[in-house]
Amino acid sequence: MHTRPRIAVLPVAGFGTRVLPATKSIPKEMLPIVDRPALQYVVDEAFAAGITHCVLITGRGKAAIEDYFDEAYELERALERKGKAELWDELKRLRPKEGTMSFVRQQSARGLGHAVWCARDIVGDAPFAVLLPDVIIKGKPGCLAQMMEAYDDVGGNIIAVDEVPEADVSKYGVIKPKGSLDGPLIAMSGMVEKPPVAEAPSRYKITGRYILQPEVMRLLATQEAGAGGEVQLTDAMARAMEAGSPFHAFAYQGQDYDCGSKLGYFEAVLAHALDHPEIADGARELVSKA
Numbered sequence: 001m002h003t004r005p006r007i008a009v010l011p012v013a014g015f016g017t018r019v020l021p022a023t024k025s026i027p028k029e030m031l032p033i034v035d036r037p038a039l040q041y042v043v044d045e046a047f048a049a050g051i052t053h054c055v056l057i058t059g060r061g062k063a064a065i066e067d068y069f070d071e072a073y074e075l076e077r078a079l080e081r082k083g084k085a086e087l088w089d090e091l092k093r094l095r096p097k098e099g100t101m102s103f104v105r106q107q108s109a110r111g112l113g114h115a116v117w118c119a120r121d122i123v124g125d126a127p128f129a130v131l132l133p134d135v136i137i138k139g140k141p142g143c144l145a146q147m148m149e150a151y152d153d154v155g156g157n158i159i160a161v162d163e164v165p166e167a168d169v170s171k172y173g174v175i176k177p178k179g180s181l182d183g184p185l186i187a188m189s190g191m192v193e194k195p196p197v198a199e200a201p202s203r204y205k206i207t208g209r210y211i212l213q214p215e216v217m218r219l220l221a222t223q224e225a226g227a228g229g230e231v232q233l234t235d236a237m238a239r240a241m242e243a244g245s246p247f248h249a250f251a252y253q254g255q256d257y258d259c260g261s262k263l264g265y266f267e268a269v270l271a272h273a274l275d276h277p278e279i280a281d282g283a284r285e286l287v288s289k290a
């Protein structure tokens with residue numbers, strides 16, 4: 001049995017330039033998907049998978065995130081006074097238990113790898129999960145919970161992947177399989193960022209959920225800036241793989257939405273509206289008229 005990760009790192013310090021101007025003053029992770037911020041879905045996914053502590057890597061202009069996960073004392077008392085017990089209960093239910101969430105400041109946005117490394121003291125020498133909060137994955141159970149099950153079998157490092165049409169591979173980072181493609185777990189020998197269609201080693205795109213071993217965190221300490229002048233998590237993972245650390249891709253059951261892009265964000269709102277107990281019927285009617 002492999003010891004499951006208990007700590008998840010959620011980097012939320014990026015600039016979100018693809019959804020400007022909204023992200024000039026609102027962290028992109030706080031953009032609402034119907035009635036709750038994108039980040040809430042991802043935090044829920046982490047805790048539902050057995051994670052006991054989430055480390056959010058924040059930065060300047062991201063204070064709304066800390067406030068969101070805190071008790072809103074005046075608001076909650078007002079809801080209580082007005083007899084809106086259901087809403088009050090919902091807010092309490094969504095709020096993480098005290099002491100189960102930390103906020104670490106990434107002083108300058110030097111890339112995803114650097115953001116993850118900022119959590120090193122809290123993660124310590126243990127396996128950990130990374131969830132990119134601008135990607136929401138609708139799945140039952142959630143994507144990370146599915147990955148934990150797979151982890152029980154193989155341990156090591158696990159990267160969530162989703163199969164995309166061949167014509168789309170050049171938009172994503174894709175994995176290089178070394179084993180059979182039967183079943184959801186695929187042994188990996190590498191990763192390629194945005195390959196031309198003809199050279200793509202697979203159609204499995206990397207989607208923003210990882211279970212990683214401590215050696216990846218150690219390698220991040222010496223990881224130099226790579227593509228785009230940023231410290232890349234993929235570069236540290238590639239070095240870990242070269243050094244013999246086992247990596248599997250895991251093809252989860254579910255649908256992912258890239259809320260960091262305009263179209264992906266719109267698709268996420270639409271899918272969640274069509275599924276929302278309060279507004280699903282109305283949303284369906286609106287869509288049929290569009």
Ligand code: UTP
Pocket residue numbers: 011012013014015016017018019057106108109110111112114115132133134260
């Ligand atoms: P992205 O590259 O998708 O985020 O990083 P970004 O940089 O905010 O996006 P654009 O390209 O400017 O639109 C994936 C995740 O990593 C975080 C982001 O907040 C996002 O959730 N991130 C990225 C950091 O926390 N720090 C960084 O230095 C870079």
